[in-house]
Amino acid sequence: MKQIFFIIMAVFSLFGWHSAARAASIQKVAPTFWWTGMKNPELQILLYGEGIASSEVTLSSPDVVLKDVVKQANPNYLLLYVDLSEATPQTFNIILKKGKKTTTVPYELKQRTRKGEDIQGFTAEDVLYLIMPDRFANGDPSNDIVKGMAEDKVDRTEQYARHGGDLKGIEDHLDYIADLGVTAIWLNPTQENDMPEGSYHGYAITDYYQIDRRFGSNDEFKQLVDQAHAKGLKVVMDMIFNHCGSENYLFKDRPSDDWFNFKSNYVQTSFKTASVQDIHASDYERKIATDGWFTQAMPDLNQRNRHVARYLIQSSIWWIEFAGINGIRQDTHPYADFDFMSQWCKEVLTEYPHFNIVGETWLNSNVLVSFWQKDSKLAAPRNSNLPTVMDFPLQGLMNRAFDEETSDWGGGLYNLYDYNTQDLVYANPMNLLIFLDNHDTSRFCVKEEQAKNLTRYKQAMLYLLTTRGIPQIYYGTEILMTGDKGNGDGTLRKDFPGGWSGDKTDCFSQAGRNEWQNEAFDYTRKLLKWRKGNDAIGKGSMKHFSIAYGTYVYERKYGNQSVVVIMNGTDKAQELDLTPYKEILPKAQATDVLSGRTIQLSGKLSLGQRESLLLCF
Ligand code: CA
Secondary structure, eight states: OHHHHHHHHHHHHHHHHHHHHSOOOEEEEESSOEEESOSSOEEEEEEEETTGGGSEEEEOOSSOEEEEEEEOSSTTEEEEEEEOTTOOSEEEEEEEEETTEEEEEEEEEEEOOSOGGGOOOOOTTOOEEEEOGGGTOOSOGGGSSOTTSSOOOBOTTSTTSBOOOOHHHHHHTHHHHHHHTOOEEEESOOEEOOOSSSGGGOOSOSEEEEEOTTTOOHHHHHHHHHHHHHTTOEEEEEEOOSBOOTTSHHHHTOSOGGGBTGGGOOOBOOOOGGGGTOTTOOHHHHHHHHHSBSBTTBOBBOTTSHHHHHHHHHHHHHHHHHHOOOEEEETTGGGSOHHHHHHHHHHHHHHSTTOEEEEOOOOSSHHHHHTTSTTOTTTTTSOOOOOEEEOHHHHHHHHHHTTSOOBTTBSTHHHHHHHHTTGGGSSOGGGEEEESOOTTSOOSBOSHHHHTOHHHHHHHHHHHHHSSSEEEEETTGGGTOBOOGGGOGGGGSOOOTTSSTTOSOOTTSGGGSOHHHHHHHHHHHHHHHHHTTOHHHHTOEEEEEEEETTEEEEEEEETTEEEEEEEEOSSSOEEEEOGGGGGGOOSSEEEETTTOOEEEOSSEEEEOTTOEEEEEO
């Protein structure tokens, strides 16, 4: 044993001498650069390089103040905290001195080219189009396989393999997206996922400051945002603060064990995040839900560590400032530390007051979801500062409402009415992200039979695009793509037909879509174009009536502009007595936007089975 010990010591001292004798090599600098003139003048600069912790640190700048140099348990890290209050745009040197050797790290402070106030977030006036970049279109086959990256194959027949989609593919189809009539795109994560498997979905980040090279470069990401803006489309970036990928250098060679929960040991989360706000929850239940890891390959970041918190907050501000994105969708929001997430939202919205953030709040009731929204009375005196939450309960209801028969006391549209009667629980019902499906759920058309039921599709799309909230459409829903979660998550994320050269069908073009797809596409497009700039929908109040004759009637109103939706939720024709609706029917007749017909609004209204009317006043 003793002998082995001496051999190890000898190796270590040799190693130590060797690294002291040469200049330190810096492998990572985060953020890669920064700006002057930000509202928060403090900046954390993380330096990663072998044995750098024993270096003496000085800065060459006359106006950048080095406030603090923090060492971690791991000697390969240094965290510099600098004050930029007086800093001018410049490139200064971070000088690391170790014995006689000096390492110089140039660090750039750019001039800001935008004002925080100029960044416009997404609102209920927008409709988001959700895209999984690996599965939408392959605009650049040359980046499908990047040498040196852990997952180095493409296989379009395998649901969990990479398929080759990229930013160029999205850029090539911005005209299609803009023509559809949506006003924003939300991209599933685009940051580097250099993981050995399952890297296509992007939720295991290995470098927070780098776009995955199989999608493109950082500059190409910025270019995509600029191109989208030029076509009137906002861009929402997906971010993940709860966890990262296990191949992230911050985990593999972690600064200290308290950068990750459970002292960097894998403990599985229960996924039962209702415990966060459950007044009866045990401490054990809460801890396992929020500090447990999403999977073993996704270590759970400890945001209560102030260095981790600063690192994550800065990474989000960096992307907003660098690329000019309009919003962030935060993954697994309730799994992270409440107070940290609250602080993050506050800091982002201080820097960019018109920005918007939507948290993934996958909880099964409006009470639980509402807790996470900014100014929730249920969370008081705490405040999440999160402007937008996801209406998962409504998603569940919408996936049944248009199949079931509606009665005055239950089923079908009754459940939508009943749910909307409870909106008082939300601090801001207009800031709810509403959706029929997304990358984690079965598609709205689970099976092919449903894809051929266009009445179901049309009623659902009409409700989605006219009720309160910010609608989100998942790519491919407009062409009736199907997907059943029971067959694996990869099957919910099929390639958009026509996105790859050689595809047999091209659903980006009318000629490539079949009859049903064109009917769904045209209907959706017509509604989206009509919705754009319609203040009654984008800004207006909502008034609705309890179900009568199996029919749901509601009004959206802004100023003297109003819209009334009348939807028959039964498979029978109905004779609707219009007497109760006088207060929302200011005229004796109105035009139905959907059919172009003039509808008489006195006495009784005849509705065909499952017929819907969209009336404008
Ligand atoms: Ca590609």
